[in-house]
Amino acid sequence: MKVGKTLLDDPACTKSTAFTREERIRFGLRGLLPYDVASISKQKERALENMRRKNNNIEKYIFLSALLDRNQRLFYRTMIDHMEEILPLVYTPTVGEACKEFAHIFRRPQGLYITPEDRGGIEGVFGNWPEKDIRVIVVTDGERILGLGDLGANGMGIPIGKVALYVACAGIQPAHCMPVMLDVGTNNQSLREDPLYLGYPFARLEGEAYLSLVDEFVRAVQTRFPKALIQFEDFLTPNAFSFLDNYGTEVRCFNDDIQGTAAVTLAGVYTSCRITKKKFSDLTIMFLGTGSAAGGTAELMVAAFRAQGLGEQQARERLWFIDRKGLVVSTNENIKPRIQPYAHAHVPCDFVDAIADIKPDVLIGATGVAGTFTEQVVRQMAAVNERPVIIALSNPTSHTECTAEEAYRWSDGRVIFASGSPFEKVCYKNQCYEPAQGNNAYIFPGIGLGVCVSSARLITPNMFLSAAKVLSNLVTEEEIAKGAVYPSLMRVREVSREIAKAVCQVAMKEALVDEELPENLEEYIRSFMYDPNY
Numbered sequence: 255m256k257v258g259k260t261l262l263d264d265p266a267c268t269k270s271t272a273f274t275r276e277e278r279i280r281f282g283l284r285g286l287l288p289y290d291v292a293s294i295s296k297q298k299e300r301a302l303e304n305m306r307r308k309n310n311n312i313e314k315y316i317f318l319s320a321l322l323d324r325n326q327r328l329f330y331r332t333m334i335d336h337m338e339e340i341l342p343l344v345y346t347p348t349v350g351e352a353c354k355e356f357a358h359i360f361r362r363p364q365g366l367y368i369t370p371e372d373r374g375g376i377e378g379v380f381g382n383w384p385e386k387d388i389r390v391i392v393v394t395d396g397e398r399i400l401g402l403g404d405l406g407a408n409g410m411g412i413p414i415g416k417v418a419l420y421v422a423c424a425g426i427q428p429a430h431c432m433p434v435m436l437d438v439g440t441n442n443q444s445l446r447e448d449p450l451y452l453g454y455p456f457a458r459l460e461g462e463a464y465l466s467l468v469d470e471f472v473r474a475v476q477t478r479f480p481k482a483l484i485q486f487e488d489f490l491t492p493n494a495f496s497f498l499d500n501y502g503t504e505v506r507c508f509n510d511d512i513q514g515t516a517a518v519t520l521a522g523v524y525t526s527c528r529i530t531k532k533k534f535s536d537l538t539i540m541f542l543g544t545g546s547a548a549g550g551t552a553e554l555m556v557a558a559f560r561a562q563g564l565g566e567q568q569a570r571e572r573l574w575f576i577d578r579k580g581l582v583v584s585t586n587e588n589i590k591p592r593i594q595p596y597a598h599a600h601v602p603c604d605f606v607d608a609i610a611d612i613k614p615d616v617l618i619g620a621t622g623v624a625g626t627f628t629e630q631v632v633r634q635m636a637a638v639n640e641r642p643v644i645i646a647l648s649n650p651t652s653h654t655e656c657t658a659e660e661a662y663r664w665s666d667g668r669v670i671f672a673s674g675s676p677f678e679k680v681c682y683k684n685q686c687y688e689p690a691q692g693n694n695a696y697i698f699p700g701i702g703l704g705v706c707v708s709s710a711r712l713i714t715p716n717m718f719l720s721a722a723k724v725l726s727n728l729v730t731e732e733e734i735a736k737g738a739v740y741p742s743l744m745r746v747r748e749v750s751r752e753i754a755k756a757v758c759q760v761a762m763k764e765a766l767v768d769e770e771l772p773e774n775l776e777e778y779i780r781s782f783m784y785d786p787n788y
């Protein structure tokens with residue numbers, strides 16, 4: 255039992271000024287706190303006031319990070335109750351800036367670091383982590399952080415941010431989560447030359463040396479934290495796909511950029527059909543970019559088309575890719591294996607001509623490169639569709655394929671638009687639109703919650719397919735009327751709970767659970783969810 259200053263300084267246990275008079279006596283806190291006994295609501299107001307007086311987002315990020323270090327329950331209560339304001343500070347876009355600055359704004363370590371010097375001893379390193387019952391591990395090696403490239407150990411901001419979302423958006427207990435940086439070096443020379451850089455200051459480990467370290471990490475998780483799921487995050491695409499192929503059918507893991515993104519994008523497309531009145535099974539979809547996010551989304555789209563009765567080949571024929579050279583056609587050379595199934599017979603042509611010719615209903619961008627949805631591209635989508643659907647997935651905001659304002663203006667207000675990072679309301683020609691945020695934040699927390707609740711042995715494609723359906727079905731008619739293809743972020747805990755329920759159902763159907771789950775799944779899931787209060 256902690257008492258006195260030790261209790262006050264423990265972020266998981268402290269209530270700070272909310273300790274009652276009786277508790278102040280019982281825990282040896284008399285004189286250590288000002289007179290007022292505050293409620294968590296009053297503390298939250300103070301926290302918000304302090305946060306809002308910071309005049310830029312990175313300062314707000316630093317403030318919030320310090321609040322988490324000081325008082326976990328207050329941080330999460332504030333985040334949950336002010337999700338729309340705080341999510342963009344803890345997560346994209348601000349987390350991108352925070353990662354770039356990570357070594358310079360660093361205060362206290364908040365995650366676990368593994369370097370090549372830990373080879374052979376990763377299990378021992380796990381033993382140093384203060385919590386023993388880990389259920390959720392978010393791991394990156396920092397090589398593809400958002401659309402920002404190789405940020406080495408600075409990429410730790412991403413697992414920390416995603417863990418905060420697991421807790422706030424799905425109610426996973428903070429003590430059950432562990433952010434991990436597999437710091438295998440960086441090929442970003444400017445980072446290695448930065449005197450304040452905190453990571454392993456050498457070139458990236460490659461080949462067998464790299465793969466065997468990742469393998470030791472995965473195996474050590476199975477031994478030390480057998481209940482944990484591993485979320486692979488922001489790995490370079492070839493590694494991302496290969497880990498999913500190697501481990502996805504063996505251990506409890508998934509890749510968020512491939513699978514979480516796919517589910518949120520599919521959900522947006524499902525919802526768009528409620529607006530355009532088109533049948534999902536009739537859609538043609540075009541992707542710009544051939545990486546993890548686009549490739550993963552295409553795979554889930556094929557499954558979604560198949561679920562509606564299309565054959566494998568028929569489903570693939572609905573999907574088209576654009577790479578740096580233009581339309582990916584069957585006569586191209588060096589097509590990536592994952593994209594090969596979508597390289598159809600067609601004359602080679604550029605992006606705009608491809609839209610004019612193929613007339614996609616939906617355009618999805620996952621390039622990490624700003625401005626790749628040019629005015630001509632958006633205008634062409636608007637020329638072939640009464641209501642073009644455009645999803646610009648890339649993060650952070652500075653890397654988005656086009657801004658919301660551009661999408662509405664260039665389509666004369668007809669676009670159904672979503673973007674990876676949030677945009678403010680756009681008013682164009684006397685009408686205001688609320689752009690939707692197509693981000694895997696709607697998906698992975700619920701997937702994780704469902705897996706934790708069910709102890710499913712594996713995380714399967716059907717879980718993501720179900721999650722997409724659930725997410726889309728939760729969009730209300732009122733939200734649709736505002737042009738939104740996702741529910742409000744203020745409802746994200748409800749979204750996560752419903753996705754978790756669907757995950758449990760898939761897990762039972764696919765015989766991935768050892769014990770039958772209770773019939774009243776909703777109540778059961780609710781009972782798992784952390785709802786911070788004193």
Ligand SMILES: NC(=O)C1=CN([C@@H]2O[C@H](COP(=O)(O)OP(=O)(O)OC[C@H]3O[C@@H](n4cnc5c(N)ncnc54)[C@H](OP(=O)(O)O)[C@@H]3O)[C@@H](O)[C@H]2O)C=CC1
Nearest residue numbers: 400401491543544545546547578621622648649674693694
């Ligand atoms: N909204 C969300 O929830 C998510 C968003 N993302 C975002 O998506 C982006 C991409 O991520 P990911 O797929 O993992 O990254 P990858 O690096 O795997 O993919 C990027 C792809 O874009 C291609 N590309 C780059 N520039 C151009 C260009 N000018 N024209 C055509 N293609 C181009 C690259 O081509 P090449 O192969 O030739 O290099 C590559 O195929 C990132 O910004 C990330 O933040 C990712 C996951 C989730």
Ligand SMILES: CC(=O)C(=O)O
Nearest residue numbers: 400488511649693694
């Ligand atoms: C959102 C996310 O996972 C990404 O941009 O990589």
Ligand SMILES: [Mg+2]
Nearest residue numbers: 487488510511
């Ligand atoms: Mg990611």
